[in-house]
Amino acid sequence: ILGWVIETTLVSIEKKKFVNRGFLIGPYCPIYGFGGLAITILLKNYTKDPIVLFLMAVIICACLEYFTSYIMEKLFKARWWDYSKKKYNINGRICVRYSLFWGALGIVWIKYIYPWLIKFIDKIDYDVGKKLAIWLSVFLLFDGILTGVAINRARQKEKGVEAKYKYEEILDKTFNKEYLKNMYNDSWSD
Numbered sequence: 001i002l003g004w005v006i007e008t009t010l011v012s013i014e015k016k017k018f019v020n021r022g023f024l025i026g027p028y029c030p031i032y033g034f035g036g037l038a039i040t041i042l043l044k045n046y047t048k049d050p051i052v053l054f055l056m057a058v059i060i061c062a063c064l065e066y067f068t069s070y071i072m073e074k075l076f077k078a079r080w081w082d083y084s085k086k087k088y089n090i091n092g093r094i095c096v097r098y099s100l101f102w103g104a105l106g107i108v109w110i111k112y113i114y115p116w117l118i119k120f121i122d123k124i125d126y127d128v129g130k131k132l133a134i135w136l137s138v139f140l141l142f143d144g145i146l147t148g149v150a151i152n153r154a155r156q157k158e159k160g161v162e163a164k165y166k167y168e169e170i171l172d173k174t175f176n177k178e179y180l181k182n183m184y185n186d187s188w189s190d
Contacts, residue, residue: 001028003033004029024147050107057106083098
């Protein structure tokens with residue numbers, strides 16, 4: 001969620017309009033979660049060596065970003081980001097500027113945010129934490145399903161397929177073409 005907030009804020013300020021930078025309808029970018037998880041699992045023992053921590057975070061996040069971009073483009077025929085106009089990019093999927101940013105963010109995550117987060121989580125009652133984790137997982141799953149349905153309906157509508165069910169009409173009104181265009185095709189290309 002924090003990654004979504006940061007990225008959506010920066011892009012919205014740049015574009016002077018609201019731009020949902022997430023893949024899903026809800027306020028999160030799963031790539032940040034997977035990146036944080038990968039860095040945590042692989043690099044939490046490198047807190048005393050910031051150079052190794054930085055370089056490994058750059059490599060891990062660049063690989064994650066590259067392959068996520070590739071897979072999402074193949075699956076959805078859309079690009080969520082495009083660094084083609086940035087110096088030192090690879091196929092517009094990653095670039096040195098943002099890879100260095102991910103390295104710095106990796107250091108901040110491992111040295112400062114993760115330890116604080118663990119202390120905070122340890123204070124949460126086990127049963128409350130379990131219920132919260134289940135609720136958030138169900139919410140994320142529901143959002144994933146709703147996003148998939150919305151993308152499928154938008155594709156059907158572009159092909160001229162009329163809505164057969166009431167929920168499709170609701171999707172048509174809620175997630176109109178302009179919304180989906182802004183959400184899925186407004187790539188961050190500067």
